[in-house]
Amino acid sequence: MSSEQSRPTPLRVARVYLRVSTDAQDLKRQEEIITTAKDAGYYVAGVYREKASGARVDRPELLRMIADLQPSEVVIAERIDRISRLPLPEAEKLIASIEEKGARLAIPGVVDLTDLAEQAEGVAKVVLESVQTMLLRLALQMARDDYQDRRERQRQGIQLAREAGKYRGRQADTKQHAQVVALRTTGHSIKQTSQLTGYSISQVKRITAESRSVCSGNGFNKD
Numbered sequence: 001m002s003s004e005q006s007r008p009t010p011l012r013v014a015r016v017y018l019r020v021s022t023d024a025q026d027l028k029r030q031e032e033i034i035t036t037a038k039d040a041g042y043y044v045a046g047v048y049r050e051k052a053s054g055a056r057v058d059r060p061e062l063l064r065m066i067a068d069l070q071p072s073e074v075v076i077a078e079r080i081d082r083i084s085r086l087p088l089p090e091a092e093k094l095i096a097s098i099e100e101k102g103a104r105l106a107i108p109g110v111v112d113l114t115d116l117a118e119q120a121e122g123v124a125k126v127v128l129e130s131v132q133t134m135l136l137r138l139a140l141q142m143a144r145d146d147y148q149d150r151r152e153r154q155r156q157g158i159q160l161a162r163e164a165g166k167y168r169g170r171q172a173d174t175k176q177h178a179q180v181v182a183l184r185t186t187g188h189s190i191k192q193t194s195q196l197t198g199y200s201i202s203q204v205k206r207i208t209a210e211s212r213s214v215c216s217g218n219g220f221n222k223d
Contacts, residue, residue: 016046018031019054019061042076062083069102075103081143085144085146095136181207
């Protein structure tokens with residue numbers, strides 16, 4: 001057996017990033033990415049789940065994932081817009097922070113020419129790297145454009161509904177809000193209330209703050 005045949009296959013390590021925009025959305029559909037990555041031969045070193053807008057750069061789990069990255073690892077996500085819906089300059093800075101760790105993206109819809117570029121030399125290498133950069137920029141810009149198009153359609157829909165006298169804004173779930181207030185009033189912590197109602201911690205804090213003017217004498221637990 002030759003030395004090449006006996007050489008072990010290098011371990012391929014991935015970190016999986018799952019994101020939806022709001023607390024009301026579910027991450028379960030994206031969970032299959034983890035299985036797909038393992039089936040493709042990756043060792044999944046971490047899974048990072050986030051409910052935050054892709055148009056924000058200060059996403060805690062995204063930043064934690066980047067901090068955890070090691071050289072030669074890959075970042076896997078469902079689509080490029082899960083990583084970023086930022087304006088192109090900010091999106092490129094985000095991708096650069098991943099590449100600075102010696103890692104790269106492995107995302108459906110984004111052509112990866114990294115292996116070919118590493119094997120190429122001279123002009124061919126420069127061309128492949130330039131094409132890779134161009135394709136990534138195009139994908140990032142398309143993700144941003146889609147985000148802006150959605151926002152504009154939403155704005156137009158709200159405007160039309162207002163003109164027709166049908167728009168009343170987002171309606172609060174008064175029953176669940178009342179449950180939050182009741183739990184907080186009886187001494188439950190913010191974390192406990194979040195777990196019992198299904199609201200996020202930030203939502204519990206907001207509902208609590210909104211209710212203080214009415215329930216200020218009931219002694220909320222601030223934990």
